[in-house]
Amino acid sequence: MADKSAEKRIGVCNLCEAICGLEITIEGRDVVGVRGNPADPLSRGHVCPKGVAIGDVYVDPDRLRRPVRRLGEGADARWEEIGWDEAFDLVADRLAGVINEHGDDALGVYLGNPNAHSLGSMTHGTAMFKSFRTRNRYSATSVDQLPHQLVAHLMFGHQLFLPVPDIDRTSWFLVIGANPMASNGSLMTVPDFPQRVRDLHARGGRMVVVDPRRTETAKVADEHHFVRPGTDAWVLLAMLHVLTTEQAPSVAAYADGLATVVDLVADFTPERAEAMSGLPAAEVRRLARELAAADAGVVYSRIGVSAGPWGTVCQWAVNCLNILTGNLDRVGGAMFTTPAIDAVGTGLIGRGHHDAWRSRVRGLPETAGELPVSALREEIETPGAGQVRAMLTVAGNPVLSTPDGARLDTALRGLDFMAAVDIYVNETTRHADVILPPTTALERDHYDLVFHLLAVRDTARFTPAVFEKDADQRHDWQIFREITLRTTARLNRKAPLKKRLVQRARLTASPTFLVGQLLRRGSSGVTLTKLRARPQGIDLGPLRGGQLPARLPSRGKRVDLAPDLVVRDVARLAAVEAPDGDGLLLIGRRHQRDCNSWMHNSERLTRGRPRHQLLMNPADLADRDIADGSRVRVTSRVGAVEVDVAASDDLMPGVVSLPHGYGHARDGVRMGRSREVPGVSVNDLTDPELLDVSGNAALNGVPVAVTAC
Ligand SMILES: Nc1nc2c(c(=O)[nH]1)N[C@H]1C(S)=C(S)[C@@H](COP(=O)(O)OP(=O)(O)OC[C@H]3O[C@@H](n4cnc5c(=O)[nH]c(N)nc54)[C@H](O)[C@@H]3O)O[C@H]1N2
Ligand SMILES: Nc1nc2c(c(=O)[nH]1)N[C@H]1C(S)=C(S)[C@@H](COP(=O)(O)OP(=O)(O)OC[C@H]3O[C@@H](n4cnc5c(=O)[nH]c(N)nc54)[C@H](O)[C@@H]3O)O[C@H]1N2
Ligand code: SF4
Ligand SMILES: [Mo]
Numbered sequence: 001m002a003d004k005s006a007e008k009r010i011g012v013c014n015l016c017e018a019i020c021g022l023e024i025t026i027e028g029r030d031v032v033g034v035r036g037n038p039a040d041p042l043s044r045g046h047v048c049p050k051g052v053a054i055g056d057v058y059v060d061p062d063r064l065r066r067p068v069r070r071l072g073e074g075a076d077a078r079w080e081e082i083g084w085d086e087a088f089d090l091v092a093d094r095l096a097g098v099i100n101e102h103g104d105d106a107l108g109v110y111l112g113n114p115n116a117h118s119l120g121s122m123t124h125g126t127a128m129f130k131s132f133r134t135r136n137r138y139s140a141t142s143v144d145q146l147p148h149q150l151v152a153h154l155m156f157g158h159q160l161f162l163p164v165p166d167i168d169r170t171s172w173f174l175v176i177g178a179n180p181m182a183s184n185g186s187l188m189t190v191p192d193f194p195q196r197v198r199d200l201h202a203r204g205g206r207m208v209v210v211d212p213r214r215t216e217t218a219k220v221a222d223e224h225h226f227v228r229p230g231t232d233a234w235v236l237l238a239m240l241h242v243l244t245t246e247q248a249p250s251v252a253a254y255a256d257g258l259a260t261v262v263d264l265v266a267d268f269t270p271e272r273a274e275a276m277s278g279l280p281a282a283e284v285r286r287l288a289r290e291l292a293a294a295d296a297g298v299v300y301s302r303i304g305v306s307a308g309p310w311g312t313v314c315q316w317a318v319n320c321l322n323i324l325t326g327n328l329d330r331v332g333g334a335m336f337t338t339p340a341i342d343a344v345g346t347g348l349i350g351r352g353h354h355d356a357w358r359s360r361v362r363g364l365p366e367t368a369g370e371l372p373v374s375a376l377r378e379e380i381e382t383p384g385a386g387q388v389r390a391m392l393t394v395a396g397n398p399v400l401s402t403p404d405g406a407r408l409d410t411a412l413r414g415l416d417f418m419a420a421v422d423i424y425v426n427e428t429t430r431h432a433d434v435i436l437p438p439t440t441a442l443e444r445d446h447y448d449l450v451f452h453l454l455a456v457r458d459t460a461r462f463t464p465a466v467f468e469k470d471a472d473q474r475h476d477w478q479i480f481r482e483i484t485l486r487t488t489a490r491l492n493r494k495a496p497l498k499k500r501l502v503q504r505a506r507l508t509a510s511p512t513f514l515v516g517q518l519l520r521r522g523s524s525g526v527t528l529t530k531l532r533a534r535p536q537g538i539d540l541g542p543l544r545g546g547q548l549p550a551r552l553p554s555r556g557k558r559v560d561l562a563p564d565l566v567v568r569d570v571a572r573l574a575a576v577e578a579p580d581g582d583g584l585l586l587i588g589r590r591h592q593r594d595c596n597s598w599m600h601n602s603e604r605l606t607r608g609r610p611r612h613q614l615l616m617n618p619a620d621l622a623d624r625d626i627a628d629g630s631r632v633r634v635t636s637r638v639g640a641v642e643v644d645v646a647a648s649d650d651l652m653p654g655v656v657s658l659p660h661g662y663g664h665a666r667d668g669v670r671m672g673r674s675r676e677v678p679g680v681s682v683n684d685l686t687d688p689e690l691l692d693v694s695g696n697a698a699l700n701g702v703p704v705a706v707t708a709c
Contacts, residue, residue, distance in 0.1 A: 092486030170205060
């Protein structure tokens with residue numbers, strides 16, 4: 001095609017939380033170039049290999065563009081394209097049928113990670129889920145950041161009032177259980193992490209990493225300490241112990257419960273932390289003192305800790321460390337964003353609640369209306385009133401992403417009906433009777449309602465769709481609207497007419513229209529017109545300190561340093577006397593070129609050295625007479641997998657690591673994907689019985705045995 005037909009468009013990457021601005025070169029319907037947009041005030045030109053591959057999703061011949069209905073089962077399954085109207089009616093008939101016959105809770109829903117990255121899902125998906133009054137609501141939250149949300153709700157009064165590390169101005173940065181060099185940050189929207197670390201060093205700042213693996217982040221840090229998986233709580237509480245015993249602790253006048261915190265950590269000495277975690281007591285003391293002495297310091301922890309056995313206690317301790325050292329709400333510390341659309345302050349997202357009801361079979365508590373996904377399998381399989389008989393999954397793949405996925409895989413076969421809103425036939429959606437595929441990132445308008453809330457700088461950006469959708473495609477918000485309206489119309493128990501009319505009006509307004517309205521409710525002065533004129537984004541400046549207590553969402557504008565739930569769980573922690581067993585502990589791993597369980601269809605992302613292997617310390621291999629590169633059998637309480645092993649000094653002795661999101665060929669069926677990718681699913685080993693007090697899965701620190709095959 002002639003060069004002059006190439007056009008440049010500004011787009012955005014939705015493949016991780018860094019939300020990089022992109023400059024996309026297109027020729028007709030083809031993406032011919034993707035680069036970071038240097039004019040973007042947040043991402044400043046950054047792009048990673050995944051962002052460069054975003055066009056691969058758009059052109060992928062395996063991607064679904066029209067609804068499909070499944071004929072046959074398992075290896076014999078065939079998919080037949082059907083019309084949208086027929087698909088919507090079929091889904092609505094069957095969902096309403098199950099609800100009418102068996103009650104609201106007979107419908108289970110699961111929301112996957114890409115929902116957070118779609119505007120239409122935030123504006124319309126939420127309304128759809130509300131219209132189903134089921135208690136069987138599940139999402140990737142409970143294999144991820146649930147402890148962060150629960151702690152924010154308990155301490156600050158809102159589940160998404162989350163402090164963000166002010167990485168651009170801090171001088172001392174402690175990273176526990178996160179690998180932003182691979183993940184590009186999480187609950188910290190931080191495009192171009194590598195450059196920001198270089199800047200930190202140039203200012204004379206330090207970064208310390210605590211992780212059972214010497215990760216890519218550890219390698220660019222000033223120091224790295226190994227920690228035994230699942231034992232960070234002892235380290236963090238010992239740091240609090242040092243802070244509260246070496247100086248008279250004080251906190252801002254708006255915080256309650258300091259005396260309780262001091263009591264709680266009294267017995268958590270650095271020596272005890274060393275015995276549990278392997279991190280030397282002298283180092284624990286030094287880290288606490290350095291944090292206290294730093295001009296501006298911040299402790300940051302993520303999924304290595306939140307998806308561990310003590311995620312809630314750990315996130316609470318992280319907040320306490322930042323608060324007791326005066327670093328909360330302070331420049332260079334843990335700060336709160338001031339987004340143009342404040343989903344917290346405006347009540348767009350509810351403040352949250354906990355344990356208002358429990359799961360039917362195991363009695364696990366809900367949080368903010370969701371049950372732990374570790375309970376989903378048993379809620380499908382266990383007969384009785386409230387049993388899940390139909391499922392709706394949206395942008396999710398729980399067979400690969402939640403504990404004991406293999407059993408969930410089997411359980412899904414027993415459903416009366418399943419529908420999925422997804423762009424692929426994946427390991428989960430292959431069980432659906434109908435799949436409804438929405439448009440993808442390049443075909444839809446975007447304003448980020450979630451990740452501006454969590455960003456290291458306040459900015460606002462609206463990116464119109466790069467490509468217009470085909471007439472026979474649907475946006476996700478249109479799919480949510482149709483499912484909601486057609487299903488609720490078929491329910492025996494109808495909402496009052498007025499409520500239904502309001503619902504219809506809300507669902508009919510487009511996400512873009514709603515963004516305009518929401519912007520007008522804020523005080524930033526940013527409007528949709530201004531954003532359309534500057535698609536690279538509008539800079540609203542660095543994070544602002546000194547916002548508390550005015551911005552606190554809690555009633556009474558107080559911080560609760562010692563929520564009851566945490567106090568009780570610290571007592572449970574205190575009763576643990578010694579690390580149990582001396583077997584191997586399994587942890588997860590992310591790679592820069594992976595994207596949870598999808599994107600393996602992109603040839604440019606999957607080429608290169610294989611990265612699906614079980615990583616294991618050479619000493620642990622030698623102990624078991626296992627050769628580097630051979631095949632091994634990994635066994636846990638729930639299952640076993642066979643996989644290639646690779647020796648790595650980067651792993652702490654006693655720890656092995658597998659990435660999640662692999663293991664695509666199940667029962668010899670290769671799903672709707674044409675590319676073959678080696679590897680197994682780590683979640684065939686993780687255990688739904690291993691839970692944090694919040695109900696979040698403890699995916700890290702799973703006891704396993706490794707033997708030669
Ligand atoms: N052992 C272990 N397990 C883990 C983790 C771990 O660290 N270790 N991490 C956990 C975490 S943090 C997460 S977030 C979960 C993720 O787990 P899930 O959210 O369950 O799964 P994803 O792999 O993100 O799958 C997303 C699906 O959405 C589809 N999709 C992509 N874009 C769109 C879109 O725009 N619209 C729609 N409708 N569908 C789309 C893709 O085809 C894919 O099938 O995995 C968790 N599982
Ligand atoms: N390239 C890429 N980027 C991604 C994703 C992806 O799949 N690929 N997924 C996105 C999603 S959904 C999320 S939630 C974020 C997550 O972002 P991160 O939290 O940064 O995720 P990970 O890279 O898995 O880092 C977790 C780290 O915890 C360590 N760890 C494991 N167990 C323990 C423990 O017990 N204690 C301590 N201290 N550390 C431990 C692991 O070794 C690992 O280095 O990444 C996002 N970004
Ligand atoms: S860092 Fe994240 S948002 Fe940025 S290009 Fe890569 S995947 Fe996309
Ligand atoms: Mo996640």
